[in-house]
Amino acid sequence: MAKDSSFDIVSKVDMPEVTNAIQQAQRELEQRFDFKNSKSSIDLESDKIILVSDDDFKLSNVVDILESKLVKRGVSLRALDYGKVQPASGNTVKQEVKLVQGIAQDKSKLVIKAIKDSKIKVTASIQGDEIRVSGKNKDDLQAVIALLRKEDFGIELQFINFR
Incomplete structure (x- = not known):
């Protein structure tokens, strides 16, 4: 039969790989010359990533850094759902990126x-x-x-x- x-x-989404990619992206933000004295950061909160930067241009650079690290770790960019860019405190801009599960x-x-x-x-x-x-x-x-x-x-x- x-x-x-x-x-x-x-x-x-493989969350340990996302965590590793975010840590690598944070290290690159700390080391890059164009981000010296910048308020740029990448944080992971449960199922979303919070991106903060000084202005829209730097925020797009932060997104590029994050995406390159995610791709290197084997995380598909289709799993990212980008929210609107919003003004945040201290003359910064913020964007939420939801991880689609x-x-x-x-x-x-x-x-x-x-x-x-x-x-x-x-x-x-x-x-x-x-x-x-x-x-x-x-x-x-x-x-x-x-x-x-x-x-x-x-x-x-x-x-x-x-x-």
């Missing part, structure tokens, strides 16, 4: 629609902030993974628990 095979589609309901529906439109014989169901795909044939499941890797849903997808 062949049992159904399945895998889960998730969108998670999990697949939102609307994105889940887009992923499931793409799977159903492909006519591959699998079933997909939303389970909280992840999607479970199951089918009788493992080749069909691998075809779904290949299909989803080609598509762009605006979020980073990982495929786990392949059974």
Whole structure:
């Protein structure tokens, strides 16, 4: 008797890598000449990163430094959701960057629609902030993974628990 095979589609951020990237970016801010006597900082608060700098130009440089460190640590930039630049105390500007964890309901529906439109014989169901795909044939499941890797849903997808 062949049992159904399945895998889960998730969108998670590796938080230790984010922490390491932020620490590297902070060190670079301390060492760079163009940030001497600057009020620039990068802080991590649970699921968001707070960027502070003297003006918009320096804030964009801080963003570039952070993004380069995140990419080097293997963290996808699709997991970042940038907020508006706001004035902060002491003539500085502040920007919040949320780390997107999990697949939102609307994105889940887009992923499931793409799977159903492909006519591959699998079933997909939303389970909280992840999607479970199951089918009788493992080749069909691998075809779904290949299909989803080609598509762009605006979020980073990982495929786990392949059974």
